[in-house]
Amino acid sequence: MKKPLCIGALALPVITTFLAAAPVQAQTQPLPTGIQRTALQRHDLTAPGRETVQTRIDFEPGAAFGRHQHPGEELIYVLEGALQYQVDGQPPVTLHAGEVLFIPAGTMHAAKNIGKTKASELATYIVEKGKPILTLAQE
Template identity: 40%
Template sequence: MRTTTAFFLSTLVSAVALMALAPPALAQRAGVTSKPLLRTSLSGDSTKESVLIAIEFSPGATTGRHSHPGDEYAAVLQGTLELRLEGQPPRRVTAGEAYHNPQGVVHETINVGETVAKTVATFVVEKNKPVVVPAP
């Protein structure tokens, strides 16, 4: 009985922790899925953490306009994305390329290709802050 209870509790705690890691604004957009891979304290700065997330975009899918309370560094693993940062011309990035979205800059990422696009993104944010902030 104790083993069953311990297993149930550890499974429940793991599920709740994973839900807390998921960036809500990305997870709620149709055609965009995110999978949290790692959340860890930043070395040398106990007030910040690094969050690593795998993101998939269906063809035509968009993140919608949003920003981040910290810097985003991402690598495109598959497909073609268009980055639309406020105040800058649109820029396309393809598999094998990387990009940076600065803290607080409103932007949108769109899969402009005909296949699924995949990225891995690292966000450097203050601890216990959301990773994604929807733009008004």
Template identity: 40%
Template sequence: MMIDRRTLIRNGGAAAAGALGVTALTPAVGVAATDPTDPTSGVTRTLLQRHPSPAEGWETVQTLVEIPRGKESGWHSHPGVEVGYIARGDVLMEFDDGHALRLRTGDPFFIPSGAIHNARNVGRETTMMLSTYVVDETKPLVTTYENENRPAKPHP
């Protein structure tokens, strides 16, 4: 399914959300008030573009992720790699194996396929991350995990 970026901008990405298997795709403009009791409240993923990958069965998806001050993406994984760039802000990228990376404005990052991770805004402004995924087109873009439901990974 090809998605016209102009249509996405007009519709706030809602038209593509179902096709991507993501319910959290929301417009970046006019971010709603956040719930202080929900650590992921106010986080948005705006679809910028989506195209078939040269490899059959795979697609390339690009999003703009915005994480308000003091909030986090929530623990999640993707069915392919994520290549990203911190356009604005400070993030602590946590992984379920206990490792963490401190990322600041201008830093690139790479997340392997299936890696369970959480992006926590540790800065003073809304973080903006440009994330590009090369993913299995038959699977949802994002699989979320509650803390108690995350699969345990052995520590080296």
């Protein structure tokens, strides 16, 4: 009599391999004090030469990420706290948990936690594959 085949036992190595490959590589540039990036996922898109990268960025109270740009669009969703964004050509905007912001490709911008508690955002980048995800302003 044949033993029943356990699909879960066969699927586990495949799922484990997939999940191990999913995290985004660590950012090569040092982060400002009080800021932590957690890589979540990175995937090729059907648009040639484009990929999507998703990270969680945590800001300690008063921590700021200086002016920078990305080689594509950035979609921001504030998870907690109060973050002030300065996008070139626009007045500063303060966002709270549940609010969103769109940053056009190549637009210089900065972010700062203006609250007294930790603030976090979910950043999704739709960028040109093979380019650095972030370029700091040359000031």
